[in-house]
Amino acid sequence: MALQLDRMISDGIRRVLTRTGGILLVGLLAIQLLIQVSINTAVVAVVPPEAASELEGTVGLTLPVSGTVGTVLFLGAVALSTVYFVVLARALTRPVAELSTFPAELYTRRIGRATLSMLVGGIIVAVSVTIGLSLLILPGVFLAACFLFFIFIVSVEDRGFIDALKRSWTLSKGNRLKLSVVVILSGVIGAVTGVAGTVLDLAGTPIVADLVSNTISSVLFVFLYGIMAAAYLQIQYDDKDGFDGSETSQPIGGAATDP
Numbered sequence: 369m370a371l372q373l374d375r376m377i378s379d380g381i382r383r384v385l386t387r388t389g390g391i392l393l394v395g396l397l398a399i400q401l402l403i404q405v406s407i408n409t410a411v412v413a414v415v416p417p418e419a420a421s422e423l424e425g426t427v428g429l430t431l432p433v434s435g436t437v438g439t440v441l442f443l444g445a446v447a448l449s450t451v452y453f454v455v456l457a458r459a460l461t462r463p464v465a466e467l468s469t470f471p472a473e474l475y476t477r478r479i480g481r482a483t484l485s486m487l488v489g490g491i492i493v494a495v496s497v498t499i500g501l502s503l504l505i506l507p508g509v510f511l512a513a514c515f516l517f518f519i520f521i522v523s524v525e526d527r528g529f530i531d532a533l534k535r536s537w538t539l540s541k542g543n544r545l546k547l548s549v550v551v552i553l554s555g556v557i558g559a560v561t562g563v564a565g566t567v568l569d570l571a572g573t574p575i576v577a578d579l580v581s582n583t584i585s586s587v588l589f590v591f592l593y594g595i596m597a598a599a600y601l602q603i604q605y606d607d608k609d610g611f612d613g614s615e616t617s618q619p620i621g622g623a624a625t626d627p
Contacts, residue, residue, distance in 0.1 A: 489529030
């Protein structure tokens with residue numbers, strides 16, 4: 369099915385402007401702050417004592433813990449973020465009428481398997497896209513568009529990471545140019561966040577910079593993932609009546625729903 373960008377964007381925004389979208393936004397903001405704080409804490413801990421006090425005034429939010437604890441917190445936050453994206457994919461692809469609820473099934477159904485597939489496959493995608501971006505950028509954008517649906521296939525369809533990568537490649541065929549718009553938008557969000565943080569850092573307010581940049585990126589990325597979810601559903605539900613955002617709640621691809 370050929371993607372319709374206007375429908376994809378409007379439906380994605382509609383999905384995020386719900387109770388589910390609000391919960392996901394709060395969750396992403398908390399995870400991103402934890403990652404930022406744990407990184408800052410670990411960095412401050414590795415510098416010489418004589419420079420630590422000066423650095424603390426420039427790195428932003430930190431915790432009164434050792435560098436080892438900061439590193440452990442960072443690794444825990446990365447693992448938590450992987451679980452989060454499984455939940456996000458499942459939550460945003462439900463019928464709009466169900467987005468006022470947040471059932472436990474979203475974070476309990478086969479969560480271990482989905483998280484592991486998400487983590488391993490995510491590393492493969494990240495490495496592939498990074499290499500592609502280093503080759504005059506366009507190959508990276510192309511690969512990112514090809515694997516854009518990976519998180520939804522792993523989370524919603526309960527597929528392993530290899531199968532999910534293959535299926536995302538197949539689903540994206542014929543729509544990669546339009547999906548590249550989403551990829552480029554992701555880069556724009558990153559750039560906007562970076563500029564905001566840099567400006568506030570230069571103003572001598574690193575803590576405010578961390579809070580503002582993380583808030584901006586959380587809000588924009590939740591909306592971006594809402595648009596991605598809408599694109600995934602639009603391609604999946606290629607029926608005679610067309611996609612209207614209120615599709616069946618039955619699992620896509622016949623995935624089992626038992627825990």
